[in-house]
Amino acid sequence: MTHLPPALxxxxxxRRFGTKTAVDAVSIDIAEGEFFTIVGPSGSGKSTLVRLxxxxxxxxxxxxxxxGRDITDMPANRRPTAMVFQSLALFDHRTVGQNxxxxxKMKGVPPEARRARALELLRLxxxxxxxxxxxxxxxxGGERQRVALARALGSDPEILFFDEPLSAIDYRLxxxxxxxxxxxxxxxxxxxxxxxxxxxxxxxxxxxxxIMRAGRFEQIGTPDEIYRRPHSRFxxxxxxxxxxxxxxxxxxxxxxxxxxxxxxxAAGAFAVLRPEAVRPGGDAGVGFDAExxxxxxxxxxxxxxxxxxxxxxxxxxxxxxxxxxxxxQVARFSFDMADIAWVDA
Amino acid sequence: MRRNPGFxxxxxxxxxxxxxxxxxxxxxxxxxxxxxxxxxxxxxxxxQNYRTAFGDGYGVPLMWSLIGAALTTLITGLLAWPTAKxxxxxxxxxxxxxxxxxxxxxxxxxSVRLFGLSIFxxxxxxxxxxxxxxxxxxxxxxxxxxRFAALVGMIYIHFPFMLFPMLLGVAMIPADRIEAxxxxxxxxxxxxxxxxxPLAAPGLLVGGLLTFVLCLGANAEAAILGGRAVTVITAxxxxxxxxxxxxxxxxxxxxxxxxxxxxxxxxAVRRIDLNRIIRR
Numbered sequence: 001m002t003h004l005p006p007a008l009x010x011x012x013x014x015r016r017f018g019t020k021t022a023v024d025a026v027s028i029d030i031a032e033g034e035f036f037t038i039v040g041p042s043g044s045g046k047s048t049l050v051r052l053x054x055x056x057x058x059x060x061x062x063x064x065x066x067x068g069r070d071i072t073d074m075p076a077n078r079r080p081t082a083m084v085f086q087s088l089a090l091f092d093h094r095t096v097g098q099n100x101x102x103x104x105k106m107k108g109v110p111p112e113a114r115r116a117r118a119l120e121l122l123r124l125x126x127x128x129x130x131x132x133x134x135x136x137x138x139x140x141g142g143e144r145q146r147v148a149l150a151r152a153l154g155s156d157p158e159i160l161f162f163d164e165p166l167s168a169i170d171y172r173l174x175x176x177x178x179x180x181x182x183x184x185x186x187x188x189x190x191x192x193x194x195x196x197x198x199x200x201x202x203x204x205x206x207x208x209x210x211i212m213r214a215g216r217f218e219q220i221g222t223p224d225e226i227y228r229r230p231h232s233r234f235x236x237x238x239x240x241x242x243x244x245x246x247x248x249x250x251x252x253x254x255x256x257x258x259x260x261x262x263x264x265x266a267a268g269a270f271a272v273l274r275p276e277a278v279r280p281g282g283d284a285g286v287g288f289d290a291e292x293x294x295x296x297x298x299x300x301x302x303x304x305x306x307x308x309x310x311x312x313x314x315x316x317x318x319x320x321x322x323x324x325x326x327x328x329q330v331a332r333f334s335f336d337m338a339d340i341a342w343v344d345a
Numbered sequence: 346m347r348r349n350p351g352f353x354x355x356x357x358x359x360x361x362x363x364x365x366x367x368x369x370x371x372x373x374x375x376x377x378x379x380x381x382x383x384x385x386x387x388x389x390x391x392x393q394n395y396r397t398a399f400g401d402g403y404g405v406p407l408m409w410s411l412i413g414a415a416l417t418t419l420i421t422g423l424l425a426w427p428t429a430k431x432x433x434x435x436x437x438x439x440x441x442x443x444x445x446x447x448x449x450x451x452x453x454x455x456s457v458r459l460f461g462l463s464i465f466x467x468x469x470x471x472x473x474x475x476x477x478x479x480x481x482x483x484x485x486x487x488x489x490x491x492r493f494a495a496l497v498g499m500i501y502i503h504f505p506f507m508l509f510p511m512l513l514g515v516a517m518i519p520a521d522r523i524e525a526x527x528x529x530x531x532x533x534x535x536x537x538x539x540x541x542x543p544l545a546a547p548g549l550l551v552g553g554l555l556t557f558v559l560c561l562g563a564n565a566e567a568a569i570l571g572g573r574a575v576t577v578i579t580a581x582x583x584x585x586x587x588x589x590x591x592x593x594x595x596x597x598x599x600x601x602x603x604x605x606x607x608x609x610x611x612x613a614v615r616r617i618d619l620n621r622i623i624r625r
Binding site for chain 1: 519521522524525526527528529530531532535539540543544
């Protein structure tokens with residue numbers, strides 16, 4: 001078995017702006033053909049990181065290797081990578097075809113070959129061939145997205161970067177494009193490195209996810225690992241609504257501080273509990289009485305905001321008779337200790 | 346019922362343009378068709394002035410004007426592009442100060458500035474030659490009273506007219522387009538050719554037109570700095586009107602210059618989307 005070097009290898013990659021460290025000694029290997037997503041809130045350094053990877057910015061320290069070759073000091077125009085920008089950055093003064101052919105033109109590919117490849121790429125991103133001569137200014141949002149994708153693929157890059165390309169798109173189209181992007185990844189077999197602030201978006205598409213915070217990777221793992229075993233409250237909080245219950249040591253053992261209940265087998269300072277793990281009824285391990293303070297219909301589920309002692313919890317219940325609780329009602333809820341992910345910070 | 350109110354709001358401007366733009370133009374055209382050396386507007390209409398214009402060596406001053414305007418446009422363009430790029434991207438809070446310093450001389454009379462330049466360049470006791478002589482014991486000649494001096498004056502005077510539209514043009518280039526082009530393999534020249542120049546084109550075109558048209562009508566540079574080395578078409582026209590007292594001939598030359606200008610300007614103006622510039 002031959003050992004392939006990683007598609008991209010970051011070693012202590014650092015970028016400082018004055019006294020502020022935007023990217024703080026990030027090291028990671030990204031495998032050939034992987035769909036790797038970096039998730040972080042704004043200001044976490046994820047956009048700076050991808051700009052370093054694409055060669056649009058120069059690292060203060062550290063190195064970058066592409067398939068074992070040092071590309072740390074290689075300018076963007078010589079790197080065999082391509083980026084889909086958040087703004088898309090399409091050339092509005094050119095046609096769809098000219099946009100897609102740009103990288104090929106820069107490489108000196110003859111016009112007929114460029115055209116043939118551009119039409120191929122149009123099919124790949126599911127745009128009709130008669131879009132070729134159109135000005136990009138006449139394309140809709142989703143079409144522009146596809147043109148940007150085709151343009152990036154037009155350079156036949158070894159790695160594709162995506163800097164939040166779907167953030168400005170409405171929900172339904174975003175969902176469609178997420179699936180298309182995942183399929184495109186599977187079909188092309190290229191390495192995709194994707195930046196987003198949405199863990200939900202990352203979950204759908206990625207092989208591996210890195211959660212970024214203050215210039216560092218807080219946790220790296222498969223979508224499943226991130227979802228089931230977050231390493232910190234920060235990561236847990238990223239998954240949308242989640243219950244985080246502080247645990248303290250009192251007398252004989254651990255207790256849920258706000259619930260005032262024993263927490264047998266507690267393995268951390270905080271219990272992370274998904275809303276669907278909090279169930280009406282008292283049949284699970286830890287049971288408590290709670291008042292319903294809010295009831296939100298989510299479609300297939302109903303969400304309840306609960307108050308129990310000093311604790312505020314969220315429970316999500318599948319449609320059915322159990323979901324009939326009303327605001328102000330006090331009812332018994334419970335959860336299983338096995339559903340808890342323990343974190344220390 | 347009132348008609349379209351836009352017409353009434355535009356009426357003062359229409360009257361103004363008719364009185365002070367269209368009417369003088371019509372008079373000049375009419376004069377150019379009158380017999381030579383007459384001051385009447387009632388003579389026989391004829392093209393004899395135009396025949397004289399082509400036969401009598403007025404082609405040379407017109408050519409000098411066109412060459413001077415073209416060279417000035419080209420050189421100010423080459424100087425203004427990097428200046429605009431630096432001011433836009435790197436100067437930061439200095440940009441407005443530098444811009445003001447470049448704009449300020451426009452408020453001083455052109456001939457005052459040109460005489461200043463003339464004093465600077467004078468041989469022997471001129472500011473440049475005198476200073477070099479006094480401080481470094483270096484003796485230099487001068488290029489005052491040459492075509493080159495006239496060209497230097499043209500560039501000096503018209504640089505701001507190229508720079509400011511170009512600044513607008515450069516501001517129309519979004520930074521991410523340049524990054525996208527670089528990311529897709531474009532080197533510096535390719536970025537300039539494929540992205541920067543096309544996106545800044547409206548600014549370049551406006552600057553180019555402004556400079557070219559102003560240069561075509563300029564004669565102070567040639568008179569003050571160029572000495573007798575070069576006669577430009579505006580000097581020839583002035584001479585027809587003033588010394589030669591041949592108004593019809595002067596008018597015919599004027600019409601020719603207007604025609605040349607229009608032939609260059611109209612196709613270019615058609616390509617400019619003024620709305621796009623003003624929106625920025």
